[in-house]
Amino acid sequence: MSENSTKKMKPWVYWLLFAITFIVVFIIGMLTASIMERRTETVARVDLVRNLPEYEPRNEVWGENFPRQYESYLKTLDTSFRSPYMGSAHIDYLEEYPELVVMWAGYAFSREYNQGRGHAYAVTDVRNILRTGGIEWSPQPATCWTCKSTDVPRLMKKVGVAEFYSKKFTDFGSEVVNPIGCQDCHDPKTMNLRITRPALTEALSRRGFDIKNATHQEMRSLVCAQCHVEYYFQKPTNYLTFPWDKGFSAEEMEAYYDEMNYYDWIHPLSKAKMLKAQHPDYELYMTGIHAQRGVACADCHMPYKVEGGSKFTDHHVRSPLANIANSCQVCHRESEKQLMEDVVSRQNKVMELRRLAEKSIAAAHIEAQKAWEAGATEQEMEPILKLIRSAQWRWDWVAAANGVGFHAPVEALRILGTSIQRAEQARGMLQVVFVRHNVPIPVKLPDVSTKELAQKYIGLDMDKARKDKENFLRTVVPEWDRIAKERQGTLMKYEYKR
Ligand code: HEC
Ligand code: HEC
Ligand code: HEC
Ligand code: HEC
Numbered sequence: 001m002s003e004n005s006t007k008k009m010k011p012w013v014y015w016l017l018f019a020i021t022f023i024v025v026f027i028i029g030m031l032t033a034s035i036m037e038r039r040t041e042t043v044a045r046v047d048l049v050r051n052l053p054e055y056e057p058r059n060e061v062w063g064e065n066f067p068r069q070y071e072s073y074l075k076t077l078d079t080s081f082r083s084p085y086m087g088s089a090h091i092d093y094l095e096e097y098p099e100l101v102v103m104w105a106g107y108a109f110s111r112e113y114n115q116g117r118g119h120a121y122a123v124t125d126v127r128n129i130l131r132t133g134g135i136e137w138s139p140q141p142a143t144c145w146t147c148k149s150t151d152v153p154r155l156m157k158k159v160g161v162a163e164f165y166s167k168k169f170t171d172f173g174s175e176v177v178n179p180i181g182c183q184d185c186h187d188p189k190t191m192n193l194r195i196t197r198p199a200l201t202e203a204l205s206r207r208g209f210d211i212k213n214a215t216h217q218e219m220r221s222l223v224c225a226q227c228h229v230e231y232y233f234q235k236p237t238n239y240l241t242f243p244w245d246k247g248f249s250a251e252e253m254e255a256y257y258d259e260m261n262y263y264d265w266i267h268p269l270s271k272a273k274m275l276k277a278q279h280p281d282y283e284l285y286m287t288g289i290h291a292q293r294g295v296a297c298a299d300c301h302m303p304y305k306v307e308g309g310s311k312f313t314d315h316h317v318r319s320p321l322a323n324i325a326n327s328c329q330v331c332h333r334e335s336e337k338q339l340m341e342d343v344v345s346r347q348n349k350v351m352e353l354r355r356l357a358e359k360s361i362a363a364a365h366i367e368a369q370k371a372w373e374a375g376a377t378e379q380e381m382e383p384i385l386k387l388i389r390s391a392q393w394r395w396d397w398v399a400a401a402n403g404v405g406f407h408a409p410v411e412a413l414r415i416l417g418t419s420i421q422r423a424e425q426a427r428g429m430l431q432v433v434f435v436r437h438n439v440p441i442p443v444k445l446p447d448v449s450t451k452e453l454a455q456k457y458i459g460l461d462m463d464k465a466r467k468d469k470e471n472f473l474r475t476v477v478p479e480w481d482r483i484a485k486e487r488q489g490t491l492m493k494y495e496y497k498r
Contacts, residue, residue, distance in 0.1 A: 052188035055154035058488070059181035062188075068307060073181065073315035076118025081322040084344050085351065085404045088318055091115035094451045097355075099362035101454035103392060106268040107276065108132075108140075110458060111465050116402065119180040119317055122148040127477060130465050132169055141238040142167035146197065147227035149176045150183035153196040161198050165238045173476065174483035185223040193219040197226040203242035220296035221282065228281035228297075228402070232262065248283040250397040250415045254390065263389075269458070270368035272385040277396035284401045288408030300327045343406050350398065350405030353416040357395040360423035364388050366445055367430045374437040384426045384433070391422035 049064045056062065063070025082089040093113045094101055104110040108131035117125060126132055126148050132140050143165045146152055155175055156164045187194045193216075195201055200222065201211045214222055230253060234241050246252040254275075257263075263273035285291050290300075298313070303326035305314040320327035321343060324336045332339060368384060398405055398412045398419075405412030434441045448454040455462055 054188060055157060055183065056188060057150040057154055057178040057181075057183055059150065059178060059183075062182035062186075066182075066191075068310070068312045069182075069315045072305065072312075074120065075316035076120040076318065078316075078318075079117060081319060083319050083321040085347055086115060086319050086402065087322070088117050089115075090117075092451070094454075097358060098448055098451045098454045099358040101451060101460075102269070102362040102365055102448055102458060103358070104276075105365070105458035105460075107265045107274070109276065110455065110460060111462070122179040123177060124179070128469075128473070130469055140169040141165065141233060142169055142172050143233050143238045143240050144169050145172055145176045146199070146240055148180065150178045150181045151176045153183060156198070162237065162239060165233070165240055170476070173480035174487070177481070177484040180227075184226070193223050195222060195226060199231060199240040199242055200226045200229070203244045206245055217294055217296055220298035221285070221291075224297040224301075225282035228279055230278050230280035230283060230397070232257075232264070232278075235262075244283075248280075248286050249411075250280075250394050253280075253283075253397075254393055257393075267365060267388075270365040270385060270388055271372065271381070272365070272368070272388045272392075274389055275393040275396070277393060277400045279400045279402055280397055281401050281403070281407065284398070284405075284411060285407040287411040290407070295331070299330075303327050303330065346406055346409040347404040350409060350412050350416065353413060353420065354395065354399055354404075357391070357416055357419045357423060358399075360420055360427065361388065361392050361395060362448065363445055364391070364423050364426045364430070366448075367427060367434075367443055370439070370443050371430055371433045371437070374434065374439045376433050376437060380433050380436075384429050387422045387426035387429070391419045391426065394419035394422070 050061060052062060052065070059070065059073065063073075076088075079088045079090065081087045082091075091114060093115060094110070100113065101110045104113075112130035114125075114129075126144065132144060146165075151172075152164075155172065159167075182188075184196055185193055195211055204211055211222070229242055231240055231242050233239065243253045243256045246256045257275055262275070264276045265274055266272070267274050282297075285297070300320045301317050302313050302315060303320075303323065304311050305326065314323075314326065321340060324339050328339050329336070334342070364384075365388065368381065368388065371381065371384075394415050398415050401407065401412075431441055434443060446453075446457050448457050452462075
C-alpha cells in the first residue's frame with residue numbers, strides 16, 4: 001500500500017525538488033552578484049570619493065576611500081588585550097623590572113618606559129611620556145617625531161630632511177598631530193606600498209640595495225622597518241641614521257658604534273659611555289626562521305580578513321596572540337592552545353636570561369660607582385667600563401626589541417648569553433679593584449627592588465619631573481592643538497590646489 005502511494009506522489013515530488021533547486025540557484029546567484037558588486041565597490045571608490053593629494057596626513061580623509069581598512073586601523077585604539085608579556089594594555093616596565101632604572105640612570109628612560117600601544121596612540125603617547133617636552137630638561141630633537149606621524153613626510157618635503165632633524169621637538173608640536181597611518185605606508189595614487197622615511201632608503205642604499213628593487217613580499221616588512229629598527233641621531237646635526245653599514249647583528253652594530261666612538265650618554269654611577277638600543281624589531285626578525293622562510297611582518301601582524309564577502313588586509317596592527325586563527329593558522333595546523341604555548345615557552349626562556357642580565361648589569365654599575373669612590377684609577381676602570389657598555393648594549397638589543405625574543409629566539413638567547421658573560425666579567429674585575437683598594441668584599445648593594453627605591457637611589461626627582469610635565473600638558477599642548485585645528489582647513493586647501 002505504501003508503495004502505491006509513493007508511486008502516486010512521485011511527479012509531485014519532482015516538481016517540488018525542481019522548484020527548490022531553482023530557488024536555491026537563484027539565491028546563490030543573487031549572493032554572488034552582491035559579493036562581486038561589493039568587490040568592485042571597494043576598488044571603484046578610490047577615485048569616486050576623494051582624490052588624495054601627495055601629502056594628505058589625515059587618516060580619516062583616506063578612510064573615506066577605504067572604509068574597511070580605516071575602520072580596522074581605528075581598532076588600534078583598543079587597549080583591552082594583554083598577553084603574558086605584551087599586548088596593547090598599559091604596562092609600566094620600570095615597575096615590572098626596576099633594575100632598568102639603575103641601568104638608565106642619567107638618561108630619560110629612567111623616568112618612564114611603557115609597553116607600546118597601538119599606532120593611533122603614537123602622537124598622544126610621545127606627548128605624554130615623561131621623556132619629552134619638559135621645559136626644564138634639554139628638549140628632545142624634532143627627530144623624535146619621525147616615527148610618530150603622517151605629518152612627517154609632509155614636513156620633510158616642506159622644510160627639507162636635514163632641516164627637519166635639526167629642529168627641536170617643541171618646534172613642530174602644532175604641525176605633528178596625525179598619528180601613524182595611511183600616508184606612512186601607501187602611495188595615494190596607486191595605494192602601492194611605499195617608503196616615506198629617508199633613513200631606511202639611505203641605510204639600505206649604503207649597503208648597496210636599491211629600495212626600488214624590493215619585492216612585494218619584502219615591502220610587506222620594509223614598510224615596518226621604517227620605524228621598528230635600531231637608529232641613532234648623528235652628532236651634532238641629529239640626522240636620523242640606521243647603524244647598518246657593517247650588518248644587522250648586535251655585534252656588527254656594536255662594532256659600528258665602537259669604531260666611531262659613539263655614545264648616547266655617560267652613566268653617572270659607573271661613568272661608562274653607554275649605548276641605548278631602540279627596538280631593533282626588523283633586525284632581530286631578520287635572523288629568525290620566519291624571515292628566512294619569507295614570512296613578512298604583515299603576514300602575522302596584518303593578516304587578511306573577510307567581511308561582507310570581500311577580503312582585505314586587517315589594519316588592526318597588534319599582538320598576533322590576540323588573533324592566532326588569522327595570524328598563524330593560515331600556515332600552521334596546530335591548535336590555538338599549542339601555538340600560544342609555542343610562543344610563551346620561547347618568551348619564558350628569553351625572559352629568564354634577560355632577568356639574569358638585568359640583575360648583573362645593574363649590580364655592575366653600582367659596584368663601579370663604589371670602586372670610583374674607593375679611589376679606583378681611570379686605567380683600572382677602562383676595560384671594566386667597556387665590558388659594561390657592551391653587556392648593556394647586547395641586553396638592550398634583545399630587551400628593546402618587541403616580542404620578548406619570539407621573532408628569533410635562538411639569536412635572542414645567544415646575544416643575552418654574551419651580555420651576561422660580559423657583565424659578570426666586569427664584576428669579577430671589580431672585585432680585584434676592591435681588593436687592591438682595601439674595600440671588604442662582597443660590597444653591600446643597595447635595595448633597588450622597586451621603581452621608587454631605584455629612582456631614589458639614582459637621585460631622580462620624580463615629583464619635579466611630573467610637575468614639569470603637567471605644566472607642559474596644561475599650557476603648551478592645548479596651544480599646539482589650537483594652531484593645528486586652525487591650520488588643517490587652509491593647509492589642505494593649499495595642498496589640493498597642486
Ligand atoms: C611569525 C609571525 C611574526 C612575524 C613574521 C613578525 N612578528 Fe612581531 N610578533 C609576533 C608574536 C607572536 C609576538 C608576541 C606577541 C605577544 O607577546 O603578545 C610579536 C610581537 C611584536 C610586537 C609587540 C606587540 C605588542 O603586543 O606590543 C611588535 C611591535 C612586533 N612584533 C613587530 C614586528 C615587526 C616589525 C615584524 C617584522 C620585522 C614582525 N613583528 C614580524 C609574531 C610575528
Ligand atoms: C604600517 C603600514 C600601513 C599603514 C599605516 C596602512 N597600511 Fe594599508 N596596507 C599595508 C600593507 C602591508 C598592506 C598589504 C599590501 C599588499 O600585500 O599588497 C596594505 C593594504 C592596503 C590596501 C589594499 C587592499 C587590502 O586591504 O589589502 C588598502 C586599500 C589600504 N591598505 C588602505 C589603507 C588605509 C586607508 C590606511 C590608513 C587608515 C592604511 N592602509 C594604513 C600597510 C599599511
Ligand atoms: C611611522 C612609524 C611606524 C611604522 C611605519 C610602523 N610602526 Fe608599529 N609602532 C610604531 C610606534 C611609534 C608604536 C608605539 C605606539 C605607542 O605606543 O603609542 C608602534 C606600535 C606597534 C605595535 C604594538 C601595538 C600594540 O597594540 O601593542 C605593533 C604590533 C606594531 N607597531 C607593528 C608594526 C608593523 C607590523 C608594522 C608594519 C606593517 C609597523 N608597526 C609599522 C611606529 C611604526
Ligand atoms: C606565512 C606562513 C607562516 C605564518 C603566518 C606563521 N608561520 Fe610559523 N613558521 C612558518 C614556517 C615556514 C616555519 C619554519 C618551519 C619549517 O620550515 O619547517 C615556521 C616556524 C615556526 C615555529 C618554529 C620555529 C622556532 O622559532 O622555533 C614556530 C614556533 C612558529 N612558526 C609559530 C608561529 C606563530 C605563533 C605564528 C603566528 C603568530 C606563525 N608561526 C605564523 C610559517 C608561518
